[in-house]
Amino acid sequence: MKKETKSIRIQVEKSKHREHSVPLYLTSSFVFDNTEQGRALFADETEGDIYSRLSNPNVSEFIQKMYILENAEAGSAFATGMAAIYASFAALLKSGEHIITSRSLFGSTHQLLTKILPKWGITHTYVDNANPENWEKAVKENTRMIFVETPSNPQLEIIDLEFLGKLKEKYKLILNVDNCFATPVIQTPADFGADLVTHSATKFIDGQGRVLGGVVVGKKELIMEIEFFARQTGSSLSPFNAWVLSKSLETLAVRIERHSENALMFAEYFKDNNELEFLRYPFLSTHPQYALAKKQMKLGGGIVTFSVKGGYARAEKFMDALKIISRTPNLGDTRTSITHPSSTTHSKLTEKERLAVGITPGLVRISVGLENIKDIIEDVEQALNVSKVSSISRKAGGNNSVEILKIL
Numbered sequence: 001m002k003k004e005t006k007s008i009r010i011q012v013e014k015s016k017h018r019e020h021s022v023p024l025y026l027t028s029s030f031v032f033d034n035t036e037q038g039r040a041l042f043a044d045e046t047e048g049d050i051y052s053r054l055s056n057p058n059v060s061e062f063i064q065k066m067y068i069l070e071n072a073e074a075g076s077a078f079a080t081g082m083a084a085i086y087a088s089f090a091a092l093l094k095s096g097e098h099i100i101t102s103r104s105l106f107g108s109t110h111q112l113l114t115k116i117l118p119k120w121g122i123t124h125t126y127v128d129n130a131n132p133e134n135w136e137k138a139v140k141e142n143t144r145m146i147f148v149e150t151p152s153n154p155q156l157e158i159i160d161l162e163f164l165g166k167l168k169e170k171y172k173l174i175l176n177v178d179n180c181f182a183t184p185v186i187q188t189p190a191d192f193g194a195d196l197v198t199h200s201a202t203k204f205i206d207g208q209g210r211v212l213g214g215v216v217v218g219k220k221e222l223i224m225e226i227e228f229f230a231r232q233t234g235s236s237l238s239p240f241n242a243w244v245l246s247k248s249l250e251t252l253a254v255r256i257e258r259h260s261e262n263a264l265m266f267a268e269y270f271k272d273n274n275e276l277e278f279l280r281y282p283f284l285s286t287h288p289q290y291a292l293a294k295k296q297m298k299l300g301g302g303i304v305t306f307s308v309k310g311g312y313a314r315a316e317k318f319m320d321a322l323k324i325i326s327r328t329p330n331l332g333d334t335r336t337s338i339t340h341p342s343s344t345t346h347s348k349l350t351e352k353e354r355l356a357v358g359i360t361p362g363l364v365r366i367s368v369g370l371e372n373i374k375d376i377i378e379d380v381e382q383a384l385n386v387s388k389v390s391s392i393s394r395k396a397g398g399n400n401s402v403e404i405l406k407i408l
């Protein structure tokens, strides 16, 4: 079976009821036929479920589908995307070791690197991805991992996976890629040599904004260490969420195709709009890394970012004028949603840190949904008109984006 078919057809063995759709195994533990069976299961002499913190049929089904889709060998599932990312660091890195990463990261990952890992002596260097040589320059004696998001949240920075695959080989590093924005439908980092691929399953994998979840897939020997860490520290994915996520994988490919089609139409429509300072979408020829995006991504994905003229005040007025699009921090939903990173997902960063990665006060991130795109375009157009620059007083910081654009 092709992997797309497997992501639909793999399922927990049928019960005596011969159900077509997999039932939910909502149970905290599993029963031993006798004491000897319990002993053998705990001793790893026989395979089977013991306790849902360790494994569960719905969770195992979801993991198997995910590693097959990602062309990886094994996987481990988590309660959230952040738990997955944290486990991929904490299980494999020792005190005194070092991570190299791009500055262009989701806000909580940035907090993890700057506020939490340093408590245990794990340090990092942010690499300026504008020049690929910077990656090699950042490698130190104690560097053990390269961590990247591509496309990144929210700037849609694209990182050359083939290049990093070679670099990690040269220095024997672990290449860890957050593939949340692309999903395995668009790119499979393992094909470029990634050892680990992390996901917030909360986003496009769920696809309807219902449950939280995370997963790490990759090389078996690394996953075994991550799995050990996860089992002992208890960040397990709940069976219910796994059941939802596994069913969602059945429609992932068709959803991502439609998200990408809608997002491209949206980006094309607004790319030259006078009310915007800039608009970014990986598959628009104006994206600074368009050629790279075309090389390593099959589709452009569902996320578009743009900065409105007039900074924070304009962004606020624009967002509040939207009639259909949901104002919410999540993304990857069937419903188009909008986020203002500088006041929400990236608000814990300093203004300087935000500007350094292009998060201007006027920047908004749109996760283009599966609605008829004409309705979404009309909604954005009317909100841009209602919030015209002349009708608002500029707040402090309103012009920073122009300056930042020059730097970028």
Ligand SMILES: Cc1ncc(COP(=O)(O)O)c(C=O)c1O
Pocket: 080, 081, 082, 083, 106, 108, 149, 153, 178, 180, 181, 199, 200, 201, 202, 212, 213, 214
């Ligand atoms: C790129 C990326 N990675 C990780 C996460 C964290 O995921 P979760 O909210 O499931 O912990 C997010 C959440 O927005 C994200 O956008």
